[in-house]
Amino acid sequence: MPEIRAIHGLRYDLGHIGSLAEVISPPAAEISAEKLDELYQRHPANVARVLTNRAEVGDDESSNRFTRAARFITDWQRQGVLQKDPDPAIYVYHQEFDFRGERVIRRGLLAGALLPDQDLTEYSTDGNSAPEQVDDETNSLNNLQMLGATHTNVEPAVAIYADSQRKVSQILNHAVATMTPLVAKDEFGVIHRLWPVTDHLAIGEVREAMANCSACYTYETPRSIAQLYRHELKQVSDLPSHHPAQCVLTAFFEMSEPGLECLTRLPLYGNAPEIASTELIEKLGVYFDAIPYEQGAEAAARLWNELNEMGNGNFGFYCAADDQWVIASLTEAGILHMDECSPDLPEAWRYLDSSILGWLVMHELLEIAEPQSTYVEDVESLIERIRSEEFPEYSMAAIVLPPQPNQLEPLWATGNPFGDNILTNPQPVCGLVFNPLK
Incomplete structure (x- = not known):
């Protein structure tokens, strides 16, 4: 206060x-x-x-x-x-x-x-x-x-x-x-x-x-x-x-x-499993409605626009194995599982897209204990990194929407202010x- x-x-x-x-x-x-x-x-x-x-x-x-x-x-x-x-x-x-x-x-x-x-x-x-x-x-x-x-x-x-x-x-x-x-x-x-x-x-x-x-x-x-x-x-x-x-x-x-917005952080993963989109869709299907989107790095720009229209709780995943994007929407079962697996954490944290991505997708479904990720701040940079010769270092990339400032407000008093x-x-x-x- x-x-x-x-x-x-x-x-x-x-x-x-x-x-x-x-x-x-x-x-x-x-x-x-x-x-x-x-x-x-x-x-x-x-x-x-x-x-x-x-x-x-x-x-x-x-x-x-x-x-x-x-x-x-x-x-x-x-x-x-x-x-x-x-x-x-x-x-x-x-x-x-x-x-x-x-x-x-x-x-x-x-x-x-x-x-x-x-x-x-x-x-x-x-x-x-x-x-x-x-x-x-x-x-x-x-x-x-x-x-x-x-x-x-x-x-x-x-x-x-x-x-x-x-x-x-x-x-x-x-x-x-x-x-x-x-x-x-x-x-x-x-x-x-x-x-x-x-x-x-x-x-x-x-x-x-x-x-x-x-x-x-x-x-x-x-x-x-x-x-x-x-x-x-x-x-x-x-x-x-x-x-x-x-x-x-x-x-x-x-x-x-007006004009207050949260920083966009789009991850590229170096230790995610090298799986094709079909296998990823199967793994996500437990808690997400997941379908193939388009192929190629450039599809990220179109997917970003669609996800922004859809709102939080929707994700894009790029599988390097088959150059394929996947679009995934969190289901009610996924929301309930976030509540069940992290009851001691603040509710506001459980419903952040970054938490869902890190905990539910990477930790639970893909079984990565400590994801190794590099972040970029816009879709153009993400496309550039996927196109670059360095991308073989990464097996997967994700598009995750930033939260709205009011989603972070309940966390200000918990020691996780997210102010930066x-x-x-x-x-x-x-x-x-x-x-x-x-």
Whole structure:
């Protein structure tokens, strides 16, 4: 359950910068060296100068990209380029973008999210012992050094939450009904709109409503770095509960908002039995209605489209032995067997297509104790791998539909959040609001 807080955000003064679109940037992970040069040229106060900054010839311990970023933050505030909101606020945040041929608006909010208590006593800044949630130690330690230099949370973490009654959205819509948003259109055509909300009654209602919602982080790196930053501060002195470093800037979206989808993971198996489609159909027949589909790698594209129309519970299997695709639909007997063979596991897990594929098909029917699989993220890549000379390493491939985000929500509280499987593209841009941590 997320505990959110209003923050004294720093925001660009449009009188100084002219256009908000000139100073925003993509998340740090999406900024290449060439992109960074482009952002530098776009505006002298582009947020990239404090988000990542650029290494320069002659950098040393006393003058480097971290010290420059810190100086930019200080100078921009002194010059009035960045202004601190006088009252604590949460920020209604909308993204307008194209999704599956339609123009959609994804509605959310930016706010401080209270960091969880976590034992980081084994963490060391030399990179020899990084927390479990830090995937890339070098990048993460660089990010931590940047946060330590600027004391400003620039890039938001991203989370989705479940609010079936849409209470949070109703409160936020009412709060900004008569307000004019700040607007920025990025280079990809995404329109970003921001409304600061300082009404303490509205903020209190949102906090109360959010406290009753389950939530899951889909982009956690800024949160992980903020936890390390707070840990280092705590080594120096105790932090009061109201200290700004107790929170991380987070973009929240309700999980039914448009454009949220789960990652597609299509497996190729290296240790599946080398059987023809007729034998596979016979084995699947216990718990599936299975029939031959078409031959050839290219049939995967047509099969993918058909499976998407049919929905979850339907699978495609490729047998290398006879270059044949099989289409299989889970039967009621298959559903009952999943319940019987894994009663101790969450019901939501038992009904995921990935669980049905891994447990019922691979483990039960094909008797593979530990499937050895390689995953690709789209059908085009699957076709390419089947066509390649490397495919003899694999005896079988499968098409499995990704779950819907709401299928994963019951698992958020079980220790299996699946947050990294949920795509929130386009990601929130950086530069709409900064979260000062001092």
